[in-house]
Amino acid sequence: MNNYLRFVVLFVLALASCSTDDDAGGVTLSNQKQITEFNFLTSENEDLDIDIIATINEETKKIEATFPFGSSVKNLKPNITVSEKAGITPNIDEEQDFSGPVIYTVMAEDGTTQEYEVVVTVLQMTERDALIAIYNANPNNTLDWDVSQNDISNWEGVTVEDDRVVILAMVDKGIETLPQEIGILIHLKALVLPNNQISSIPVEIKRLNQLETLRLENNDLTNIPSEIGNLSSLTSLNLSFNTIELIPLEIGNLTNLSKLYIHFNKLSSIPVEIGKLINLEDFFLNNNLIESIPTEIQELSKIRLLVLRNNLLTEIPVEIGNLSTLTELYLEENSLRIIPVEIGSLTNLEELYVYDNKLVSLPSEIGNLTSLRFLHFYDNSELKIVPQKVCDLENSGTEIRKDDTAICKTPSKDYLALKAFYEANPGLLSWNIQDQDMNGWEGVRFNLERKVVELILRDKQLIKLPKEIGELTALKALIVDGNNFEEMPSEIGNLVLLERLWVSRNKITSLPVTIGNLTKLTSFLAFDNRITNLPSEIGNLTLLETLWMQQNQITTIPSEIGELIALNDLFLGDNLITSVPKEIGNLKNLTSLVLGQNQFTSLPSEMENLTNLTSLSLIGSSNKQKLSSIPAFVFKLIKLKSLSLSRNLLTSIPTEIGSLINLEVLLLSQNSLPTLPAEIGNLNSLFTLNVSNNRLTSIPAELGDITSLNFLEIRFNPLTTIPQEVCDLENTGTTIRKDDKAICR
Numbered sequence: 001m002n003n004y005l006r007f008v009v010l011f012v013l014a015l016a017s018c019s020t021d022d023d024a025g026g027v028t029l030s031n032q033k034q035i036t037e038f039n040f041l042t043s044e045n046e047d048l049d050i051d052i053i054a055t056i057n058e059e060t061k062k063i064e065a066t067f068p069f070g071s072s073v074k075n076l077k078p079n080i081t082v083s084e085k086a087g088i089t090p091n092i093d094e095e096q097d098f099s100g101p102v103i104y105t106v107m108a109e110d111g112t113t114q115e116y117e118v119v120v121t122v123l124q125m126t127e128r129d130a131l132i133a134i135y136n137a138n139p140n141n142t143l144d145w146d147v148s149q150n151d152i153s154n155w156e157g158v159t160v161e162d163d164r165v166v167i168l169a170m171v172d173k174g175i176e177t178l179p180q181e182i183g184i185l186i187h188l189k190a191l192v193l194p195n196n197q198i199s200s201i202p203v204e205i206k207r208l209n210q211l212e213t214l215r216l217e218n219n220d221l222t223n224i225p226s227e228i229g230n231l232s233s234l235t236s237l238n239l240s241f242n243t244i245e246l247i248p249l250e251i252g253n254l255t256n257l258s259k260l261y262i263h264f265n266k267l268s269s270i271p272v273e274i275g276k277l278i279n280l281e282d283f284f285l286n287n288n289l290i291e292s293i294p295t296e297i298q299e300l301s302k303i304r305l306l307v308l309r310n311n312l313l314t315e316i317p318v319e320i321g322n323l324s325t326l327t328e329l330y331l332e333e334n335s336l337r338i339i340p341v342e343i344g345s346l347t348n349l350e351e352l353y354v355y356d357n358k359l360v361s362l363p364s365e366i367g368n369l370t371s372l373r374f375l376h377f378y379d380n381s382e383l384k385i386v387p388q389k390v391c392d393l394e395n396s397g398t399e400i401r402k403d404d405t406a407i408c409k410t411p412s413k414d415y416l417a418l419k420a421f422y423e424a425n426p427g428l429l430s431w432n433i434q435d436q437d438m439n440g441w442e443g444v445r446f447n448l449e450r451k452v453v454e455l456i457l458r459d460k461q462l463i464k465l466p467k468e469i470g471e472l473t474a475l476k477a478l479i480v481d482g483n484n485f486e487e488m489p490s491e492i493g494n495l496v497l498l499e500r501l502w503v504s505r506n507k508i509t510s511l512p513v514t515i516g517n518l519t520k521l522t523s524f525l526a527f528d529n530r531i532t533n534l535p536s537e538i539g540n541l542t543l544l545e546t547l548w549m550q551q552n553q554i555t556t557i558p559s560e561i562g563e564l565i566a567l568n569d570l571f572l573g574d575n576l577i578t579s580v581p582k583e584i585g586n587l588k589n590l591t592s593l594v595l596g597q598n599q600f601t602s603l604p605s606e607m608e609n610l611t612n613l614t615s616l617s618l619i620g621s622s623n624k625q626k627l628s629s630i631p632a633f634v635f636k637l638i639k640l641k642s643l644s645l646s647r648n649l650l651t652s653i654p655t656e657i658g659s660l661i662n663l664e665v666l667l668l669s670q671n672s673l674p675t676l677p678a679e680i681g682n683l684n685s686l687f688t689l690n691v692s693n694n695r696l697t698s699i700p701a702e703l704g705d706i707t708s709l710n711f712l713e714i715r716f717n718p719l720t721t722i723p724q725e726v727c728d729l730e731n732t733g734t735t736i737r738k739d740d741k742a743i744c745r
Contacts (some may be wrong), residue, residue, distance in 0.1 A: 029110035038063050038118065039079045047072060049162065050187060053209040055230050056076075063118045065098075066186060066207045068164075069127070073098040073120050126716050127165045128152050130184035137179040143170065155193075173197055183207040194218050194238070203220070214348035217241050217261065229253035235743040240264050240284065252276035263287050263307065275299035284512050286310050286330065309333050309353070321345040332356050332376070336435075338423065344368040355379045355401070360434040361419065362410065364389045376401040384434045385409050407659070411436050412502035413471050414452045418444065420468035430463055447474065458482050470494035481525065490598040493517035504528050504548065516540040527551050527571065539563035550574050550594060562586035573597050573617060585609040596644065597621040601628075608633035614641045618669075620648040635659050646670050658682035669693050669713070681705040692716050692737075701725045712736045721745045 001632040040052040054065035067073055075095045082088050087107045096102050098120035106724035107113045125133075132147050144156045153160040159167035172195035182191075183204025198219040206227035213236045221242040229250025237254070238261040245266045252273025259282045267288040275296025283300070286309035293308070298319035303550040305328045313334040321342025328351040332340075336357040343352075344365025351374045352366070359380040366375070367389030375393060377383065378401050391408035394400050411419070415436045422429050431441045438444055438452075439462045445454035451474035459482035469478070470491025478495065481504040488503065493514025500523045508529040516537025523546040531552040539560025546569045554575040562583025564570075577598040585606025593602075593610065596619030603618075616637065620626045627648040634643070635656035642665040658679030664687045673694040681702025688711045691699075696717040704725025705711070713733055714722070717741040727744035730736055 029108075029111055030083070030107045031110050032087045033086050033106040033108035033112060033114040034058070034083045035063065035080060035088070035104065035106060036083065037079070037081035037593075038065070040065060040076055041079050044077045046077060047442060047452075049164070050210060053232060055206060059406065061116045063104075063116055065118070065120050066183070066531075067120060067122045068186060069125060069184070071122050073122060073445060076120075078118075080104070082106050083108065097689070118715065120448045125181065125184050127185055127187075130181040131155065131158065131165070131168075133179055133181035134175075137177045137181075138173075138175050140176065141174045142172075143173050159190075166190070168192065178202060180204045189213065189233075200500070201225055201228070203227045209233060212236065214238070224248055224251075226250045228455065232256065235259065235279075237261070247271055247274075249273045255279060258282070260284070268312075270294055270297075272296045278302065281305065283307065293317055295319045304328065306330070314398070316340055316343075318342045320347070324348065327351070329353070339366070341364055341365045350374070352376075359383045360432075362386055362390055364416070366390045367393060369393070370396055372397050372398045376408075378403050380406070382434055385411070385436045387411055409436055412450075414438070414474075417468040417471035418452070419456075420466045424464040424466040425462045428460055429457075437745070443529075445477075447472075453477070455479070465492075467491045473497065476500070478502070488512055488515075490514045496520065499523070501525070511538075512533055513537045519543065519703075522566075524548070534558055534561070536560045542566060545569070547571070557581055557584070559583045565589065568592065570594070575619075580604055580607075582606040588612060591615065601626065603631045605631075606631055607631070608636045610637060612639060613637045614639050614662075614711070616640060616642070617644040618648070619644050619646050622647075622672075630654060630657075632656075638662065639684075641665065643667070653677055653680070655679045663684065664688070666690070676700055676703075678702045684708060687711070689692050689713070698721065699726060704729055707732060709734045714738050714742070717742075 027498045035056060038054040038056060040048060042048045042051055052065050052067060054063050056063050073096045076098050077095045080088060089105050090096060091451050102118045104116045104118060105113050120736065129731060131152060135143060135145055135147055147729055152158050158165060159170040162512040165185050166187055167190040168188060169192035171192060175193060175196035175198055178198050178201060179580035180202045182202060183582050187208050188208050190210050191211060192215045194215050194217045196219050198221065201224065203225050208231060209234055210233055211231050212233050217238045218241040223246060224244060224247040228248060231254060233256060235256055236259040240261045241264045243266050247267065249271045255276060256320065256487050257277050258279050260280060261284045263284040263286040265288050267290055270290060270293065272294045277300060279302055280300050282305040283303060284307045286307045288311050290311040290313065293316060295317045300323060300369060303323050303326055306326060307330040309330045310333040313336060316339065318340040323346060325348060326346050327348055329349060330353045332353045333356045337360050339354060339362060343364040344363060346369060348371055349369050352372060353376045355376045355520060356379040359615060360382045367387060372393055375398050383406050386402060386406050386408050388408050388410040415438060419433060422431055422433050443456040444452055447453045452472050453474055454477040455475060456479040462483040465485045465488060467489040469489065473494060474497060476494050476497055476690060478498060479500065479502040481502045483506050485508055486508040488511060490512040492512060496517055498518050498522055501521060502525040504525045504527045506529050508531055510533050511531060513535045515535060519540055520543060521541050522543055524544060525548045527548045528551040531554060532547050534554055534557060535559040542563060542669055543566050544564050545566055547567060548571040550571045550573040552575050554577060557580060559581040561581065564587060567587050567590055570590060571594040573594040574597040577600060579600050580603055582604040588609060589612060590610050591612055593613055594613040594617040596617045602742045618627060630645065638660060639662055640660050641662055643663060644667040646667045647670040650673055653676055661682060662685055663683050664685055666686060667690045669690045670693040673696060674716045675696060676699055678700040681700060684706060686706050688708055689709060690713040692713045693716045696719055701723035704723060709729055715737050722738065722742050722744050724744050
């Protein structure tokens with residue numbers, strides 16, 4: 001195609017693909033413009049005897065294809081796949097002359113373009129010449145070849161079909177070098193080279209895209225070239241018994257691979273790309289130095305045989321439970337301490353070997369594997385108890401081999417619950433998990449029936465409160481404050497005997513509605529979390545005496561709070577509460593109430609019914625709640641001993657303050673008070689008074705009548721004089737903190 005015609009085609013494509021936002025209905029046009037496949041097929045090129053698969057380098061935008069010796073490349077029709085909605089020029093239905101580089105231009109839907117250079121190489125050596133090159137590169141070989149003979153089909157290990165070499169087998173023939181000429185044998189379907197001394201694989205191996213079997217076991221290989229990823233027809237790859245330390249990421253391109261043998265090497269890891277081998281059936285990785293298995297292994301949807309024996313594994317990913325086709329699993333001779341319960345999903349498993357590990361327990365879910373013929377878990381000295389369900393597999397014909405010290409026993413429901421707790425928090429609990437009697441387990445208390453009644457695990461950095469916690473149905477105290485829990489499972493509602501629930505200083509964001517099932521609860525401490533809700537079901541907790549929910553993100557108090565008639569202490573400070581329901585006035589047994597540092601600006605008058613209240617905190621805060629006056633009901637709470645009103649917008653104190661004759665602590669700092677009423681002198685039980693950071697220009701002499709006063713804070717006010725009667729309180733032991741400019745007169 002000449003340059004002018006090529007320009008016209010591109011121009012027409014651009015016009016066809018361009019549109020305004022209105023034309024496209026506001027949908028963004030695709031900018032994808034890749035060539036994803038580029039091949040020369042025998043079905044479209046009659047002179048070809050094999051399909052030629054080109055390699056695409058996306059970084060350099062270069063496409064390379066190799067043709068056999070003697071091929072004509074002047075009139076070839078390629079088979080090309082491009083990005084969806086993209087166009088390409090030259091036309092893919094046209095034959096091209098590939099005797100020189102050919103430029104293909106891909107145009108995206110949005111009109112942008114990308115050029116690719118296609119370079120075709122015709123091999124300049126016959127297959128016979130390539131075999132001779134291999135022979136000569138290995139002067140110590142023991143091949144029985146007569147290289148003077150033209151008919152290579154008579155050469156040992158060489159199989160020829162239609163005058164093409166399709167199999168090359170050189171087993172234990174003293175081969176030390178695999179020269180680059182191996183890339184000439186592009187018709188090879190099997191390359192069999194075990195038991196030699198080959199130390200490297202040339203990059204030219206990438207040309208062997210017809211290769212189905214590659215055997216290089218028992219050589220001296222230390223690495224594998226990334227070009228192995230071009231062997232797209234490969235179904236069996238054997239690299240065992242070498243000293244390979246790394247598998248190239250490109251192995252993920254071998255999507256037709258069904259058998260992969262990499263055992264007896266020095267591998268320390270497996271690339272995540274292994275998950276792309278969706279046709280893999282047999283996978284041997286034993287006798288390496290592998291420390292972990294990538295979770296992507298779950299993508300091996302056809303895997304039957306997985307051998308991980310004799311590595312450095314300490315755990316198996318739970319995703320192994322997704323390998324539903326697995327029939328044989330070899331995990332022996334590692335350092336595993338537990339087996340994930342998900343292994344119980346492998347219902348087609350016939351052989352499971354986990355002997356010679358460091359197992360402390362076996363999941364009872366193994367008992368679900370009724371197809372098991374062999375189950376070996378001996379040489380695990382710390383494994384003392386085996387779930388009876390696992391042992392019962394013997395009744396259906398499973399051969400079980402275990403240590404004599406491992407006893408079959410049905411675990412208690414409480415043990416299973418705590419085992420789940422242990423496994424949900426790996427490495428954070430020092431329990432001897434194989435002891436199903438739970439002797440000496442830190443933080444676990446029992447009743448006479450050996451039921452768990454207390455679980456006390458404070459400040460352990462625990463990360464998960466599992467749903468199985470709901471199985472501890474005899475539990476009376478769950479004290480797990482100071483951890484890193486983010487969720488409280490709904491199953492907590494099963495603990496109907498629970499009396500104390502302490503989950504403060506965690507990262508919990510919400511409370512389940514099932515909290516309302518805990519009708520025997522007397523103490524619920526959940527301060528310093530991230531809780532945003534108080535479910536209405538909390539009103540069911542009619543025996544609750546203490547509710548501490550301060551330092552959260554609660555916005556609303558449900559009206560059902562008024563049902564908590566036994567409540568003594570209610571702490572809701574430092575939240576985002578915008579209003580307080582009138583039903584709070586029903587809490588007539590309440591003695592301590594903290595509502596400060598929220599976002600409300602008024603309080604319901606029904607709070608005057610809280611006649612047993614001895615402590616009330618209504619502290620304000622910047623950018624949050626600010627009271628401009630003291631609610632009238634406060635002066636009816638004559639049992640008050642502590643009243644905190646600091647950091648508000650108060651400009652006056654009503655004379656009724658004098659009615660609170662039992663008051664011992666009165667905090668009024670950081671307001672805008674210009675004066676104090678004389679009636680404050682009636683508070684003859686007052687022990688502490690703080691009026692600092694106000695606008696006081698005077699204080700009443702009647703303060704001097706409060707002989708019980710131990711501490712008086714009046715600093716940071718524009719006071720210049722203080723009544724002598726007040727100053728004289730220092731003579732009876734009162735500590736007065738004042739500014740230097742304030743003079744006693």
